[in-house]
Amino acid sequence: MSNTIVANDLRKRYGDVNAVDGVSLTVEAGEFFGILGPNGAGKTTTLEIIEGLRQADAGEISVFGQSPWPRNPALLPRMGVQLQASAFFERLTAREQLRTFGSLYGVPGRKADEMLEVVGLSDKADTQVEKLSGGQAQRLSIACALVHEPELVFLDEPTAALDPQARRNLWDVLRAINTDGRTVVLTTHYMDEAEVLCDRVAIMDHGRILRSGAPATLVRGLDSAARVSVASGVMNADEARTLPGADEVTDDEVSLTISTRDAPKVVAALAERGALEGVQIKGATLEDVFLDLTGREYRA
Amino acid sequence: MSSFKSLASAMFLGLRRDRGALFFTIALPLLFLVAIGGLFAQQSTPKSKVLEIGSVGVVDQMPAAMRADFGKSFKVTRISDRNAALEKVKKGDYDAALEQVGDQVVVHFSAADQVKSGTVQGQVNGLVQAANQAASGQAPKYRLRAEQVEDKSLKAIQYITPGVLGWALASAGMFGASTTLVTWRTKGILRRLRLSPVPIRTVFAARVAVSLGMALVQTVLFIGVATLPFFGLKLSHYWWMAIPMVLCGVLAFLAIGMLIGAWAKTQESAQAVSQMVVLPMAFLGGSFFPVDEAPKWLRVVSEIFPLRHLNDGMLKVMARGAGPASVLPQLGILLAFALVATIVAVRVFRWEQI
Ligand SMILES: Nc1ncnc2c1ncn2[C@@H]1O[C@H](COP(=O)(O)OP(=O)(O)OP(=O)(O)O)[C@@H](O)[C@H]1O
Ligand SMILES: [Mg+2]
Numbered sequence: 001m002s003n004t005i006v007a008n009d010l011r012k013r014y015g016d017v018n019a020v021d022g023v024s025l026t027v028e029a030g031e032f033f034g035i036l037g038p039n040g041a042g043k044t045t046t047l048e049i050i051e052g053l054r055q056a057d058a059g060e061i062s063v064f065g066q067s068p069w070p071r072n073p074a075l076l077p078r079m080g081v082q083l084q085a086s087a088f089f090e091r092l093t094a095r096e097q098l099r100t101f102g103s104l105y106g107v108p109g110r111k112a113d114e115m116l117e118v119v120g121l122s123d124k125a126d127t128q129v130e131k132l133s134g135g136q137a138q139r140l141s142i143a144c145a146l147v148h149e150p151e152l153v154f155l156d157e158p159t160a161a162l163d164p165q166a167r168r169n170l171w172d173v174l175r176a177i178n179t180d181g182r183t184v185v186l187t188t189h190y191m192d193e194a195e196v197l198c199d200r201v202a203i204m205d206h207g208r209i210l211r212s213g214a215p216a217t218l219v220r221g222l223d224s225a226a227r228v229s230v231a232s233g234v235m236n237a238d239e240a241r242t243l244p245g246a247d248e249v250t251d252d253e254v255s256l257t258i259s260t261r262d263a264p265k266v267v268a269a270l271a272e273r274g275a276l277e278g279v280q281i282k283g284a285t286l287e288d289v290f291l292d293l294t295g296r297e298y299r300a
Numbered sequence: 301m302s303s304f305k306s307l308a309s310a311m312f313l314g315l316r317r318d319r320g321a322l323f324f325t326i327a328l329p330l331l332f333l334v335a336i337g338g339l340f341a342q343q344s345t346p347k348s349k350v351l352e353i354g355s356v357g358v359v360d361q362m363p364a365a366m367r368a369d370f371g372k373s374f375k376v377t378r379i380s381d382r383n384a385a386l387e388k389v390k391k392g393d394y395d396a397a398l399e400q401v402g403d404q405v406v407v408h409f410s411a412a413d414q415v416k417s418g419t420v421q422g423q424v425n426g427l428v429q430a431a432n433q434a435a436s437g438q439a440p441k442y443r444l445r446a447e448q449v450e451d452k453s454l455k456a457i458q459y460i461t462p463g464v465l466g467w468a469l470a471s472a473g474m475f476g477a478s479t480t481l482v483t484w485r486t487k488g489i490l491r492r493l494r495l496s497p498v499p500i501r502t503v504f505a506a507r508v509a510v511s512l513g514m515a516l517v518q519t520v521l522f523i524g525v526a527t528l529p530f531f532g533l534k535l536s537h538y539w540w541m542a543i544p545m546v547l548c549g550v551l552a553f554l555a556i557g558m559l560i561g562a563w564a565k566t567q568e569s570a571q572a573v574s575q576m577v578v579l580p581m582a583f584l585g586g587s588f589f590p591v592d593e594a595p596k597w598l599r600v601v602s603e604i605f606p607l608r609h610l611n612d613g614m615l616k617v618m619a620r621g622a623g624p625a626s627v628l629p630q631l632g633i634l635l636a637f638a639l640v641a642t643i644v645a646v647r648v649f650r651w652e653q654i
Contacts, residue, residue, distance in 0.1 A: 053491055076497040087488035089310045091317040096310065103306035104496040128317075 004029045004152055004183045005050055010059035012045050012207075019045040020056070021207030027185060032178045034194040035187045036286075037204035038294055043187040044084050046204070047154055050185070051081050063152070077105055080150035084157055086141040088129040094140050095125040098147060105148035112147055118173055119143045120166065134161040142170065146177070153177065155186040159193060171197060191287040201286070203293050210293045218289045223247070226263040229255040230270060231278035243269045255280075303498045307506035315476075315510060325476065326518060329468030333522060336464065336588075337531040340456030347375045348420045351385045351397040358405055358424075358431040359398065366430060373423055396420040457533045459590055461526040462542070462614035467587040468522070469515050469546060470553050470607050471578045476511055477557025478570040486567070490651050508554055515550040516543070536621035542614055545627060548634035549610035555641035556606070562648040581605040586612075606637040 005027040012020040020042045027033045035043045048054045050061060052068030052075065061068060068075055088097050095116060102112035116122055119139040124132060132140060138161045145153060155174075159167045167190075174197060178184050188194055194201050195215045202212035211218060232253050240249045245265035246258045255278065260266045263281055270276055315321060352359055362370060377394070379385045385397040389408055395416045397408040407424050409417035433440050484490045493503055519542065526533035557574065564570035582588065584598060585607035591599055602608040613630030616622040 051495060053494065071494060073497050073499070076495060079495070081492075081495045083488065083492060085488050087492040089314055089489065090483065090487075091314040092310055096313065100306050100310040101496070104303050104493075104498045106303075 002029050003027065004031070004064060005185070006060075006062050007046075007050060008060045010046065010049055010056045010061060012042075012049060012054065012057050018207045020049065023059075023204070023207070023209055025202055025209060025212065027183060029183055030178070030181050031183055032174075032197055032199045033183075033185045034198035034201040035185070035204055036189070036191070036194055036201055036290060037187075041204040041294075042207040043204055044156055045207075047156055047185065047187060051079065051154055052076075077148065078151045080145040080148065080153045082142050082145040082153075082155045082158055086137050088137075088140070091128055091130065093126050093128050094121055094132065094136075097129055097140060098143055101144040102147045107148050115143045115147045118146075120169060135163060135166060138162060139166060139170070146173075150182070152183045153185070155184065157187055157189065159188065159190060167193070191285060191290060195286045203290055205294045211289070215286050219284050219286060222284045222289055222292060223261070226261070226284060227257050227259050227282045228263055228266045228270070229257040229278075229280050229282075230275055232256050234275040234277045235270075235273065245269070304502050304506050304509075307498070307503055308509050311507055311510045312513070315514070321476070325468070325472035325514070326521065329464060329471075329518070330521060330525060332468075333461065333464045333525060334531075336460050337457050337526060340460065348373060348395045348416065348423060349375045349377070349393075350420060351379045351388060351394050352376050353379055353382050353385050353397055353399040356398045356400045356405060358400075358427050362427075362431075363434065366427075370427070396424070398424065455532065455534075457526055457531050458619035459586075459615055460588075461522060461531075461533050462618050463587040463611055465519060465522045465546075466549065466585070466607050466611045466614060467578075467582040468518055469550055469610070470581060470585075470587075471574075472514065472518065473511060473550050473553025474557040474560065474574045474578055475571065476514075477507075477554045478561035478564065478574045479567055480507060481558055481561025482564055482567050482570045485561075485650065486653050488653075494651055504558075508551070511554055512547055512550055515546055519543070519546050534619075536617070536619060538617045538622070538624050541617035541624045541627055544631060545610060545613045545617065545634075548631050548638070549606065552606040552610075552634045552637035552641065555638040555645060559641045559645040559648065562645045562650065565653070581607045584608070585610075606634055609633045609637075 003026045005025070007023060007025050010020050010023045011018070023042070023046050025033075035046065037043050045054065049056045050063060050068065052063075052070075052072060055069050063075055064078060066072055066075055089100060092100065095113060098112040098116055099109045102109070102115075113125070116125055119142060121136060121139055121143065124136055127136075129137060129140065138158070142155065142158050145155065153174075158174075159170055162170060171193070174184055174186075178197075184197075186197070198215060200212060200214055201218070202209045203218075204210065213221075232251055232255050235256060237249050237251045237256060240246060240256060240258055243258065243266055245260045245262040247261065248259040250257050258266055267276075267279070267281065270279065359376060379388075379397075382399065385394075385399075386408055388394050389397050389410050392410060392412055395409070395413070399406045399408065405424065405428055407421055409420060411417070484493075493500065523533070523535070523539075523542075525531065527535065556577065560573050560577070561570055564573060584591070584594075584602040585605040586602065587607065591602055591608065591611075594602070609630045613627040613634075616626050616630075617624070
């Protein structure tokens with residue numbers, strides 16, 4: 001398969017902040033690619049360099065085999081972009097907005113109206129954009145990115161403001177797009193979303209990609225693949241640490257949690273001691289990978 | 301629909317729904333015109349209001365040729381009650397009362413307003429002289445011809461209409477362009493449009509087209525109101541040359557507005573700078589009073605403002621009856637302003653807020 005995006009050692013500095021500090025990645029045609037990372041990790045900056053909105057200080061970037069910088073009109077019709085901050089024409093209704101954006105790509109009005117349906121905004125068609133709720137505006141912004149059926153779609157935290165229904169509906173829309181053979185690149189803070197949607201993810205922090213790969217591969221690579229927890233008090237933490245297979249033990253006074261690479265062995269040991277009250281076994285998720293890589297402290 | 305057309309209609313809709321902007325660009329200048337024009341309309345017809353007690357021969361048996369002139373300066377009301385008439389003059393309701401006593405024409409006046417009573421006396425005196433002269437049956441040897449020293453066509457409304465219109469176009473153009481550009485940048489519309497395949501010059505061309513359309517609407521409204529009989533604007537033969545004048549003027553104002561918008565970081569600074577340019581430009585450029593009467597140095601300084609040249613050209617074609625070719629220098633100067641400001645604006649232009 002051909003590579004839709006090839007980035008090599010991209011760098012971007014803002015003053016003394018290394019917003020992007022040596023990012024290399026490739027996205028294949030038809031791939032669903034996710035960029036994960038804490039606030040300020042450099043996700044938006046990376047995306048905007050790929051889209052051609054910002055110039056990298058160093059490194060090479062090619063999209064469909066061409067350079068997106070300086071503004072490359074040959075690439076633009078093939079890409080659809082939803083920016084992190086929605087931007088609309090002032091005082092237009094949702095329908096007028098979408099039709100205007102559509103017309104920039106030669107999309108007929110009827111097609112634009114269909115797109116409104118796709119993102120569930122039909123009954124807000126005649127509402128001015130200033131009067132849409134945050135999530136509705138977000139959906140309109142996504143619709144504007146998809147209206148011309150681009151081959152390559154960039155979505156910067158598309159589900160950040162969405163309610164659970166809208167979020168799942170959007171997943172369906174994106175999956176359908178991807179199944180059509182189109183390439184999707186998104187950033188998100190929702191690990192479940194990345195796990196459900198993405199063929200491959202890159203976890204970023206401090207402007208660098210820390211790890212990338214298929215979500216399942218990343219999870220399997222974790223030291224502690226599972227966590228077994230029982231009600232707090234059925235066993236004390238020190239005793240738990242002596243159990244066969246136990247790696248790490250924490251007790252938060254609600255539950256006693258044992259991290260392990262061998263969940264069956266730990267459960268068997270707990271059963272022997274009659275300490276199975278409230279037992280739960282959780283496989284590690286992408287979230288564990290994320291926290292393992294980026295730490296648990298707040299970021300600036 | 302082409303990108304250009306759909307962008308233009310999107311911008312037009314956005315503008316039409318902006319009540320505040322419409323008020324400031326269209327309604328407020330019109331109110332200005334009505335207020336100033338109304339003021340001068342009243343001033344320019346100071347008729348003497350006189351009462352005619354019973355029948356006064358010099359008034360009633362005036363030859364038709366004289367009556368037309370007479371009607372311009374007198375408004376005569378007949379009354380039979382002499383005492384009531386004198387009372388009305390005393391109260392100041394009328395400027396004078398005329399009465400015929402034998403062969404004498406008596407002018408009753410009040411000393412309260414000496415200017416008015418003096419005027420009436422002079423006018424009635426003239427009337428009596430004319431009647432005497434007519435009675436003698438001889439052709440008059442000397443005649444009086446009164447001539448105003450100012451340009452005859454320049455009744456106040458004649459220079460106020462193009463002047464206030466010029467000011468209206470300048471503020472609509474400059475505020476419109478500067479704040480639009482800042483809004484597009486701060487709200488991220490510029491960077492969003494940068495990602496669409498439409499060239500940025502098409503986006504700007506659409507905005508310029510909308511502004512030119514609005515300017516024509518403003519012009520039509522202004523001329524429409526000013527030509528109402530009450531205001532009395534008389535359009536001279538080549539008035540339609542006002543249309544290319546307006547278009548070139550607006551191009552110049554838009555370009556300067558774009559330059560301000562390209563430079564300014566915030567809406568507030570864009571507005572402040574626009575105001576700092578528009579206000580002095582309107583006063584020195586001759587929008588509110590004719591610059592011809594200003595001192596020479598001021599006239600020279602005012603040449604740096606495009607509005608001065610727009611006003612000059614508009615006066616020529618709308619009021620002074622000059623031919624289309626006479627405003628070619630003004631059209632050229634305005635286009636040069638537009639070109640230079642555009643070139644600088646393009647250099648200052650930024651896509652991103654930061
Ligand atoms: N225009 C800019 N000027 C200066 N610094 C910037 C600019 N844009 C981003 N930065 C800095 O670059 C770093 C990366 O920002 P970026 O927006 O790429 O993060 P992000 O991963 O998208 O974060 P978030 O999850 O909050 O959207 C941050 O430290 C930010 O402060
Ligand atoms: Mg971001």
